[in-house]
Amino acid sequence: GAGVSQSPSNKVTEKGKDVELRCDPISGHTALYWYRQRLGQGLEFLIYFQGNSAPDKSGLPSDRFSAERTGESVSTLTIQRTQQEDSAVYLCASTSRDTKETQYFGPGTRLLVL
Amino acid sequence: GENVEQHPSTLSVQEGDSAVIKCTYSDSASNYFPWYKQELGKRPQLIIDIRSNVGEKKDQRIAVTLNKTAKHFSLHITETQPEDSAVYFCAASNTGTASKLTFGTGTRLQVTL
DSSP: OOOOOEEEEEEEEEOOOEEEEEEEOTOOOEEOOOOOOTTTTTEEEEEETTTTSBBBTTTOOOEEEEEETTSSOOOOEEEEOOOOOGGEEEEEEEESSSTTTEEEEOOEEEEEEE | OOEEEESSSEEETTTOEEEEEEEEEETTTTTEEEEEEEOOTTEEEEEEEEEEOOOOEEETTTTEEEEEETTEEEEESOOOOOGGGEEEEEBBBOOOOOOOOOOOOOOEEEOOO
């Protein structure tokens, strides 16, 4: 079936504006993760959703960052009042109940804050 | 929380030679250790993983070893080819509490002709 998809693929915004990033996980995948990857660096965990449980928000860098997920479907990551240091690729991944550790990544959204 | 360190940050080998990337982790409760390959501008993709109940796993030219006592694990690529050039990330998680992965900082592998 289709893999994890993300939109938009690229986003350029001005400092201070809000942005919303979307992730469509693989159908039937119960868990969904958001990561941030700054240029030339590793993947930084942001937030984790598992079914209807309370999300693990321990990686969110500030209260400007928030994410939502309805059930086991689409998730949106919102960054309010964007700053230049928010510029990065935002990656989404999902896992299934059967192979729960294997994370399948989306192509990412490249965010540039001017 | 978990902390994963990865070395080296860059690695250049000649085609046909072997490449070794090493990672250490801090949380003794971690029990799952995947390796991801990320080509330039592409998404990370799982290439091999190992669980804490085994010490070594091999898949063709790729092998991973795990030393639980020392809390380190390594990726070995033999007979390297130009298409192996990419950034490789190790990661660790405790699947008993959550599947949240903590990633290393990555190794940029360059295979030269």
